[in-house]
Amino acid sequence: MGNARDLGTSPDEVQFRFRDDEPVDHAAVTVDSCCDQTNATAVRIEPGDDARVLLPFLDRLALVEVNFPVFGDGRGYSSARILREAGYAGELRAVGAVLIDQLSHMRRCGFDSFAPDKRLDEEDAARAFATWENVYQRAADRRATIADKRHEA
Amino acid sequence: MKILTGNDLRSGAVTWWNGAGWSLFVDDAVDVGEEAEEILAREEAARRVNVPYAIEATIDAAGHVRPAHIKDRVRALGPTVRRDLAVPTADKTGWDWVI
Amino acid sequence: MYRYDSYDQAMVDARVEEFRDQARRRLEGKLTEDQFKPLRLMNGLYLQLHAYMLRVAIPYGTLDSRQMEMLADIAEKYDRGYGHFTTRQNIQYNWIKLEDCADALADLATVEMHAIQTSGNCIRNISSDHFAGAAADEVVDPRPYAELMRQWSSFHPEFTYLPRKFKIAVIASEKDRAAMRLHDIGVRIVKRDGEVGAQFYAGGGMGRTPMIAPLIRDFVPIDQFITYAEAALRVYNRYGRRDNKYKARIKILVHELGAAEYIRQVEEEFAHMLSVGVEPPREELARIAAHFADPAFVDGAKTLDRSDPDFALWVDRNTHRHKHDAYVSAVISLKPAGGIPGDATSEQMRIVARLAREYSFDELRVMHTQNLLLPHVRIADLHAVWTALDEAGLGAPNMDTIEDIIACPGLDYCSLANARSIPLAQRISERFAQTGRTEVVGELKLKISGCINACGHHHAGHIGILGVDKKGVENYQLSLGGSEAEDVSLAKITGPGFDEDGVIAAVEKVTDVYLAARSDGERFLDTYRRIGMEPFKEALYG
Secondary structure, eight states: OTTOOSSSOOGGGOOEEOOOSOOOOSOOEEHHHHHHOSSOOEEEEOTTSOGGGGGGGGGGOSEEEEEESSTTOTHHHHHHHHHHHTTOOSEEEEEESOOGGGHHHHHHTTOOEEEESSOOOHHHHHHHHTSOSSOSSOOTTOOOOHHHHHTOO | OEEEEEEOTTTOOEEEEOSSSEESOGGGOOOOGGGHHHHHHHHHHTTSSEEEEEEEEEEOTTOOEEESSHHHHHHHHOOTTOGGGSOOOSOTTHHHHHO | OOOOOHHHHHHHHHHHHHHHHHHHHHHTTSSOHHHHHHHHHTTTEEEOSSSEEEEEBOGGGEEEHHHHHHHHHHHHHHSSSEEEEOTTSOEEEEEEOHHHHHHHHHHHHTTTOBOTTSSSSSBOOOEEOTTTTTBTTOSSOSHHHHHHHHHHHTTOSSSSSOSSOBOEEEEOSSSOSSOGGGSSEEEEEEEETTEEEEEEEESOBOTTSOBOOOEEEEEEEGGGHHHHHHHHHHHHHHHSOOSOGGGOSHHHHHHHHOHHHHHHHHHHHHHHHHHHOOOOOHHHHHHHHHTTOOOOOOOOOOOOOOOSHHHHHHHHHHEEEBSSTTEEEEEEOSOOTTSOTTEEEHHHHHHHHHHHHHHSTTEEEEOTTSOEEEEEEEGGGHHHHHHHHHHTTOOOOOTTSTTSOEEOOGGGTOSSOSSOSHHHHHHHHHHHHHHTHHHHHOSOOEEEESSTTOTTOGGGSSEEEEEEEETTEEEEEEEEOOBOSTTOBOOEEOSSOBOHHHHHHHHHHHHHHHHHHOOTTOOHHHHHHHHOSHHHHHHHHO
């Protein structure tokens, strides 16, 4: 384990990735450290962190990991949307207790890579990502909503 | 005595550990003594029962098993307000002790 | 009423298949029970005392005869021939099998019904005024706004794993017939200078820490309605407590922050959300509202033949003033004396469906009082409706009386309960019906919960009863002075609890005190508020 990490996931732990750029390959820092260190490009958000403190640093961030220590703690969904609403365009990775049935909602909140603690069944995951052909709400994925489609000129 | 109960994973029906499998009838329940944890873990892992747990119970002279807690007594028989839907059992005295 | 288009239908169908797949993965062992539980709950499937229980959503309590007939079919095909109507205007089935559940949901989907978000830590089925679209006193029909919220809250990607469950009620009159301020968010649609907007209350609820929701915004322009709700939910999702499930509801957040600070945070988020642009296009509300246009009311008789005293009593008790003077709304009591509050058999559901088709423009409502309602009945047809209801055991003339008891399923069905609720309701309604005191006592709302979670709304009862476990024996605490209406208040406990016989005697005693002390026209609640707790305590414990 030459590249043992203090914090964060490595590219080979990522099971699903919806980006073409090269993944960041170095450790992430905590939100607190990120605000103190001017050179950090990868950061990890815990459920209790305020994602908005990162907004001044979005330009230099290439990877934001959002940790889900338990799948039932939904704060990470808000963190993800807040970053995307502020224009963050780098990789947004869901890590931790990421399960099949959370994938479609996470994707809608702006996550574009997934590093689950336990590898997921590929077939079940493919089905989960494709669950919703249409959606009711505007969200970070910027899909046209059902209401938008109903009233297209 | 210590007995085991849970619900059937597929149907949801209340079941009782009879020493070899899961029965719908509380009177089939057997004393599991020290083996409770081991049986619970094994049976739940095999999905032969859902959310099983161990409870205290007594057995009367006629061989009827009586769970100690009111909740499990209601589970053993059915809703007290719909006795027509009760678990079919030969124990006609059941309703006398459920509450 | 609202009809699905192909989009709505596809969403519900997709959810059925998603659930079918989740159940398959559970049965195959790919999901543990811990992982499956929140998924099945978000589709209304509980594991209760005797079996799985399925809660089916009836959005804002409105349904048609075809849907009611499907509910009857489901009860026969997958359950034991009956269903239980709940205080959130839903129906639940007590004996559903996990392996059948997806098939039942597929059947429901054929009539535009589902069980989406009827449980779980997400936004639940939106409730509303059961007289919506019929009441003489409403500003507008609140249901289009509730439907807009239903669509927004269905599968909301950010708000599916909230700290705790989230209940929203939408009303549109000064009178509150939906316990609006006892919800996580309560909305009152209002008009100001001809402009429609929404008044928002937040942080109400019952449960172990009952609270009345404070006003958080007096007027949200209607084209910012969803945006404001989104902001209120985001603040809760981020800052609601997750360390203790008993302190996780939004009422605790609003209480701990203080309403002013919660409002400040929501306003900040709201301003941000307005810039993001999450509001549905304006035309969407108009599209939905068109579905709720008035049916073709016709003028007709405004008076009726009151020569049959039983009929006259039922009319006085169970009908409600309609916005068209040739019509009334007629309450179908699911509270026969000695019966199980809220239960209806398949046969009864079909009779009610037929009456809706013949006499109420094919519309039915489920009331939060666990009764059903024919919203638009011609006064000229009332006698025929009453006759049919009476023959089916659905004609009890007891709306808002002490027989019209709200009771949760309690320890007869519920795995959370500490004591039974239904037998108390049965014995009390029977006792008052037999002694003829129901009429004498008049309006008296009695509500019974079998545990502290308060599904039976005991905090909001003029008389409330809470079942507790006292060293393995059922025990009941009595409380007085609650109201879920526009004069909302929380009931106070009288003192030490009683056993089953004791609490029934106690209910009679407090009604004795009321009858002796009341002045003209006073309801039980009014007398209690005037004379206070002491005379009641004296009678109970003195």
